[in-house]
Amino acid sequence: RFKGKVVWITGASSGIGEALAHAFHNEGAHVILSARRVDELNRVAHDLGDGDGEHLVIPLDLADETSLSQAAGLAFERFGHVDILVNNAGRTMRATIVKTEMNVFRDLFETNFFGPLALARLVLPSMAEGGRILVISSIAAKYSTPLRSGYSASKAALERIFAALLAEEWSRGLEVTTIVLGSANTNISVNAATGNGGTYGKKNKIQADGMDPEQVARRILDAVARGRREVMIAPLWQCWHVWRAKYFPWWSSRALRLPARNSSPKT
Helix, strand or coil: CCCCCEEEEECCCCHHHHHHHHHHHHCCCEEEEECCCHHHHHHHHHHHCCHHHCEEECCCCCCCHHHHHHHHHHHHHHHCCCCEEEECCCCCECCCCCCCCHHHHHHHHHHHHHHHHHHHHHHHHHCCCCCEEEEEEEHHHCCCCCCCHHHHHHHHHHHHHHHHHHHHHHHHCCEEEEEEECCECCCCCCCCECCCCCECCCCCHHHHCCECHHHHHHHHHHHHHCCCCEEEECCHHHHHHHHHHHHCHHHHHHHCCCCCCCCCCCC
């Protein structure tokens, strides 16, 4: 379904991004792999096989605009254009608002919002009619939970900015697919930011029991192939939370409260 397409995936060094790299590659796409961890990117590239320039490794830090410009230059030098940009990279958090330093919120928005937006602005002029931006959002964009406030806010902002971009650029054939993703078995909680900017370092049970990344990737490719605008891929209980937050916000707010202050919050 994607034979010959140039697909640029951020956050491709592990988890959903790695699974998407394999899925697109297996369907004939030329894959550009980007993330900050060069060793892991090279591992993913090695696993894909060498295949006559079918993929390209471009280390990338979404919080560094210079890095983005250089990366776009390398991508265009090799392939000339990008057909599908997959804005997958992101970081979550584990801390209450009052115990989180402001620079942590700013860093989350740089990675989850400003970086994907800046990269899309660089890539968009190269996209021919029918080009697509794939936004990997989160169930957290639909309802806010304690300890993840900056993540929820940045993902909600990401959805809104790309909805606006689609409304502005539809006449040139741009398409946007937003994936509202629930808990998957990845290291997103391990890499979560703490209130002082450190790393949480633990995989939560929700993540450990989450969806298999390879199955998620297959469903994402189906959504892209069908031209879907927004698809929720999440366990039923998280879909229920979205429904409740939409139609019964007061009920949702009470249900998601942290325990009393003399209790230890669950993370």
